[in-house]
Amino acid sequence: xxxxxxxxxxxxxxxxxxxxxxxxxxxxxxxxxxxxxxxxxxxxxxxxxxxxxxxxxxxxxxxxxxxxxxxxxxxxxxxxxxxxxxxxxxxxxxxxxxxxxxxxxxxxxxxxxxxxxxxxxxxxxxxxxxxxxxxxxxxxxxxxxxxxxxxxxxxxxxxxxxxxxxxxxxxxxxxxxxxxxxxxxxxxxxxxxxxxxxxxxxxxxxxxxxxxxxxxxxxxxxxxxxxxxxxxxxxxxxxxxxxxxxxxxxxxxxxxxxxxxxxxxxxxxxxxxxxxxxxxxxxxxxxxxxxxxxxxxxxxxxxxxxxxxxxxxxxxxxxxxxxxxxxxxxxxxxxxxxxxxxxxxxxxxxxxxx
Amino acid sequence: xxxxxxxxxxxxxxxxxxxxxxxxxxxxxxxxxxxxxxxxxxxxxxxxxxxxxxxxxxxxxxxxxxxxxxxxxxxxxxxxxxxxxxxxxxxxxxxxxxxxxxxxxxxxxxxxxxxxxxxxxxxxxxxxxxxxxxxxxxxxxxxxxxxxxxxxxxxxxxxxxxxxxxxxxxxxxxxxxxxxxxxxxxxxxxxxxxxxxxxxxxxxxxxxxxxxxxxxxxxxxxxxxxxxxxxxxxxxxxxxxxxxxxxxxxxxxxxxxxxxxxxxxxxxxxxxxxxxxxxxxxxxxxxxxxxxxxxxxxxxxxxxxxxxxxxxxxxxxxxxxxxxxxxxxxxxxxxxxxxxxxxxxxxxxxxxxx
Numbered sequence: 001x002x003x004x005x006x007x008x009x010x011x012x013x014x015x016x017x018x019x020x021x022x023x024x025x026x027x028x029x030x031x032x033x034x035x036x037x038x039x040x041x042x043x044x045x046x047x048x049x050x051x052x053x054x055x056x057x058x059x060x061x062x063x064x065x066x067x068x069x070x071x072x073x074x075x076x077x078x079x080x081x082x083x084x085x086x087x088x089x090x091x092x093x094x095x096x097x098x099x100x101x102x103x104x105x106x107x108x109x110x111x112x113x114x115x116x117x118x119x120x121x122x123x124x125x126x127x128x129x130x131x132x133x134x135x136x137x138x139x140x141x142x143x144x145x146x147x148x149x150x151x152x153x154x155x156x157x158x159x160x161x162x163x164x165x166x167x168x169x170x171x172x173x174x175x176x177x178x179x180x181x182x183x184x185x186x187x188x189x190x191x192x193x194x195x196x197x198x199x200x201x202x203x204x205x206x207x208x209x210x211x212x213x214x215x216x217x218x219x220x221x222x223x224x225x226x227x228x229x230x231x232x233x234x235x236x237x238x239x240x241x242x243x244x245x246x247x248x249x250x251x252x253x254x255x256x257x258x259x260x261x262x263x264x265x266x267x268x269x270x271x272x273x274x275x276x277x278x279x280x281x282x283x284x285x286x287x288x289x290x291x292x293x294x295x296x297x298x299x300x301x302x303x304x305x306x307x308x309x310x311x312x313x314x315x316x317x318x319x320x321x322x323x324x325x326x327x328x329x330x331x332x333x334x335x336x337x338x339x340x341x342x343x344x345x346x347x348x349x350x351x352x353x354x
Numbered sequence: 355x356x357x358x359x360x361x362x363x364x365x366x367x368x369x370x371x372x373x374x375x376x377x378x379x380x381x382x383x384x385x386x387x388x389x390x391x392x393x394x395x396x397x398x399x400x401x402x403x404x405x406x407x408x409x410x411x412x413x414x415x416x417x418x419x420x421x422x423x424x425x426x427x428x429x430x431x432x433x434x435x436x437x438x439x440x441x442x443x444x445x446x447x448x449x450x451x452x453x454x455x456x457x458x459x460x461x462x463x464x465x466x467x468x469x470x471x472x473x474x475x476x477x478x479x480x481x482x483x484x485x486x487x488x489x490x491x492x493x494x495x496x497x498x499x500x501x502x503x504x505x506x507x508x509x510x511x512x513x514x515x516x517x518x519x520x521x522x523x524x525x526x527x528x529x530x531x532x533x534x535x536x537x538x539x540x541x542x543x544x545x546x547x548x549x550x551x552x553x554x555x556x557x558x559x560x561x562x563x564x565x566x567x568x569x570x571x572x573x574x575x576x577x578x579x580x581x582x583x584x585x586x587x588x589x590x591x592x593x594x595x596x597x598x599x600x601x602x603x604x605x606x607x608x609x610x611x612x613x614x615x616x617x618x619x620x621x622x623x624x625x626x627x628x629x630x631x632x633x634x635x636x637x638x639x640x641x642x643x644x645x646x647x648x649x650x651x652x653x654x655x656x657x658x659x660x661x662x663x664x665x666x667x668x669x670x671x672x673x674x675x676x677x678x679x680x681x682x683x684x685x686x687x688x689x690x691x692x693x694x695x696x697x698x699x700x701x702x703x704x705x706x707x708x
Contacts, residue, residue: 011397011398012397012398012399012400015398015399016399016400018400020400020401020402020403023401023402024400024401024402025401026400027393027396027397027400027401029397032393032394032396032397035393035607036390036393039381039386039389039557040386042381043365043366043381043383043386044366044369045369045370046366046370046372046378046380046381046675047374047377047378047379047381047558048372048374048377048378048675048677049374049675050667050670082436082602082603083602083603085577085602085603086602089575093447093473093575096475105587105588107586109586111576111578111581111584111588111590112578113588114584114586114587114588115576115580115581115584115588115590116575116576116588117588118576118587118588118590119447119573119574119576119588120574121450121574124587124588124589125587126586126587197401203393203605203607204401204605204606205602205605219473220473220474220475221443221447221470221473222465222470222472222473223439224439224465224466226469227469230465230468230469232461232463232468232480233459233471233472233478233479233480234459234465234467234468234469234470234471234473234478235472235478236465236469236472248436248437248439248440248559249436249437249558249559250559251557251558251605251608252558253557253607254605254608257393313404316403316404321402321403
């Protein structure tokens with residue numbers, strides 16, 4: 001697949017310099033067509049009967065394999081979820097933490113992760129977003145280290161394998177800005193979340209959760225696929241594999257769109273994304289302070305000379321979609337393998353003009 | 355709106371005797387059109403920028419008001435969720451139960467509820483599905499009574515107000531088979547769930563959660579709308595009202611479909627549904643043992659002379675969509691205000707022929 005063919009799958013790119021996959025990726029035509037076909041079928045044929053349920057479960061299995069392939073793992077270690085937030089809830093709830101426990105996290109995490117850590121009732125210890133600082137914050141009470149693979153603010157990539165010490169606490173990885181954007185690397189991760197609506201360009205809300213050892217995490221928030229069989233008091237024998245941790249029902253149309261979206265990414269996705277991010281830095285560096293370390297991710301965060309929110313609004317006016325990061329004085333451009341030189345020039349021209 | 359006009363909103367009813375709203379309601383054409391329009395807009399314009407987010411949040415507010423209207427309450431007491439399962443998780447997680455606590459439930463509940471009760475870590479006490487038996491099971495350790503308004507198995511309706519004693523444990527109500535099907539009645543309920551894809555005929559998965567006193571339930575599973583502001587350790591100042599308990603992101607197309615679905619129900623919805631259920635009993639009583647008490651709900655559950663699963667398959671062959679209730683030897687027909695005399699006769703003819 002050539003760059004032009006691959007890019008042509010996304011109609012929004014005809015109009016906008018859409019540098020927004022860190023929030024929500026461009027939708028491919030095939031995903032919307034699949035979702036529409038699914039809706040039309042449900043409208044005409046209803047949502048019931050054995051064939052409907054069988055098709056639906058097979059579709060979930062295919063998607064589970066597709067997300068496993070993105071992560072470079074096997075399908076029985078992947079739960080289907082609707083978000084990274086939900087994946088974090090599933091992990092934290094299953095660990096049965098209380099006020100005497102500690103979780104170590106970084107100072108550059110999204111509320112989708114930190115909100116769940118706080119919700120667990122454990123004490124949340126915030127360290128600098130740096131491997132050594134994180135490890136230094138671990139104590140005998142630490143039950144979990146929870147960090148992003150790629151930080152949503154600065155775009156820095158953390159070394160996961162270095163954070164997972166033998167005999168040390170398990171590692172929950174927020175993969176929202178990495179899964180589908182950079183080559184898979186689960187080394188060190190006990191749990192790894194996927195937000196499919198971002199770099200996988202799927203309908204929202206969709207996602208997954210890698211669980212290295214599903215038998216060892218309690219199923220505290222059981223969805224409709226959790227139980228092989230259950231009793232009247234809700235106790236149950238869980239199904240095999242990570243399926244027991246699936247977060248619940250996902251709409252048939254959303255699933256159909258997700259399956260199609262998993263199929264639009266070319267083999268050169270990761271080199272492509274990295275090259276675009278590198279070129280984006282090159283164009284922005286003369287104009288603003290780029291804070292993302294080179295070669296780390298597909299995000300390019302920069303501190304503009306003026307007000308970030310005003311710059312984002314001005315760029316929006318010019319058909320350039322990026323976001324600012326409130327209270328951090330940063331603007332973030334998300335560079336996909338689908339991003340063109342022209343998209344990047346529109347961004348740089350807009351920054352230069354502001 | 356006449357019966358014919360109202361029924362004509364659902365294309366599936368042209369083909370099938372679709373008696374399946376207890377699992378998933380018939381989809382109205384307007385809901386699918388709204389979802390398609392939303393998908394088309396996202397395809398062409400992307401999913402980002404201030405206007406996109408503003409529209410999305412306004413849509414959520416309109417839906418919150420719509421679900422509040424279905425329940426006969428105010429929007430600030432309604433959280434948006436994706437299911438009854440999720441609503442139960444939000445309540446149970448917020449109560450911070452442990453192994454020393456008890457929850458009283460009935461022996462006729464869905465795993466969507468009981469799975470979460472078990473997941474809480476509390477001891478789940480199962481009583482007969484009868485108001486007196488439930489109250490008799492309450493002890494000084496009981497922290498919650500959790501039951502359905504309408505039981506998904508027998509279709510019996512419980513008297514909620516009778517279950518809520520002053521000074522007694524709070525009441526969580528699984529409203530999956532009642533919200534939108536029978537007149538709203540939150541009397542006695544501290545928490546009441548809505549499954550919008552069932553009797554409200556919305557895309558799946560959608561729903562809501564009524565919370566009588568949002569300030570008193572801890573936000574243990576915070577979604578993206580939970581926090582007015584938050585700190586790096588995930589601690590946060592919650593937003594006003596039940597919005598703080600929203601379960602997370604719901605796709606724009608799904609929301610658009612849900613809003614449209616809320617608009618298809620005629621004023622005579624409740625009398626209509628009750629009349630259809632009563633007529634359904636009348637036709638089935640000579641053919642099978644009807645277990646649903648008269649006048650309780652829009653479900654009609656019956657024990658057929660032969661094997662329930664075989665009967666359901668045979669009915670499916672005839673274009674009649676109902677379900678069996680595994681291990682209870684029952685078949686369940688869901689009677690909506692949209693159900694016609696012909697639909698019911700097709701069901702009765704199929705039962706008679708088996």
